[in-house]
Amino acid sequence: MTTTVTPPQAKPKPRPLVKRRPAATTREDRLVSLGCAVSATLLTWFVLHLLLTSPGRLADLVVAYALYLAMHYLVTRDRLGKLAATDRLVSTVVVTGALGLLVPLLFLLGYIVVKGAPYLRWAFFTHDMSSVAPSAPATDTGGLHAIVGTLEQTALTLVFVVPLGLLTAVFLNETRSRFRRPVRVMVDAMSGLPSIVAGLFIYAALIIPGIQSGVGLFSYNGFMATLALTMVMLPTVTRTVDVVLRLVPDGLREASLALGASRARTVWSVVLPTARTGVTTAVILGIARVAGETAPLLFTSFGALGMNADPFSDPQESIPLFVYRYVKEPLENVQQRGYVGALVLILLIFSLFAIARIVGRDRSKRKSRATKPNRARNAQENR
Secondary structure, rough: OOOOOOOOOOOOEEEEEOOOOOOOHHHHHHHHHHHHHHHHHHHHHHHHHHHHHOHHHHHHHHHHHHHHHHHHHHHHHHHHHHHHHHHHHHHHHHHHHHHHHHHHHHHHHHHHHHHHHHOOOOOOOOOOOOOOOOOOOOHOOOHHHHHHHHHHHHHHHHHHHHHHHHHHHHHHHOOOOOOOOHHHHHHHHHHHHHHHHHHHHHHHHHHHHHHHHHOOOOOOOOOHHHHHHHHHHHHHHHHHHHHHHHOOOOHHHHHHHHHHOOOOHHHHHHHHHHHHHHHHHHHHHHHHHHHOOHHHHHHHOOOOOOOOOOOOOOEEEEHHHHHHHOOOOOHHHHHHHHHHHHHHHHHHHHHHHHHHHHHOOHHHHHHHHHHHHHHHHHHHOOO
């Protein structure tokens, strides 16, 4: 009697695990997010509208958002683990916060464009308001004097702030002086200084004594506005450059010092070029901080209806003062002039941002890309 021995069946190989980064998303992940959003919405409607009485739409939104975060975290943790779930939770909160800030900004920009664009003409850039009657239509608005004043005051402010901010930031990071702590405390304290206090300080310390003594420089003019804007802008630039310089690797400093360079040469040739993009960002933030300030200018430059290209004598207009003067008036055509000025101010700030980005862009990558073909060509010739 023969017996047949059946060979043991091979066990199926386990499915290999696919390595995924926590931030990587797939179609299934997006469907899970959509399902959690729908579930949170339906559960919020069931609880707040069927079982209870909803206090309002804002409460519905807050409850639905909290339920969505909880559901999304639990489902992702069950599917992908705790690390991926935490990453998705934080990413969702960050993206939601960014959208929460972006939506009001876009609404504000759209409102200004809708209000000001229909009345913006080329004449706004060619003449001032000295010959425009209050009853004239908004299309006859002239803002050349305000544009010139804003550009001159901003440029003079940058002349004062950029060297002082860079030197202060370098002093705080690259030296071991005992005065670093009080200087840092002073910079932090000035960061919270209200802009109107800066204008009042210049008005009380320089303008009032200057008018009483008859000194023309210390009176209502664009230079006094520049000093007030410098007090507002300097802490912003200093703190931003301070943070940027801290991000420069210490190995670059050590390598430069090891090659025999002095500390000043290291800062000038290694640290500042490495942080050039960050310094440009600091300047952009400083411009954004002062370009729309109105309160300091009320006590310093005072404003004017005609052209004054000399910032060191007589009152001088600027776009923020232009907007403030006309928006608060009751006549509709006068208010439209203010919206036109606000639109031009936004365009001017965007232009300054673009120029600063172009000047401070990183050219090292472009140079390295340009040298790669030359290196390949030289290698072929050597062969």
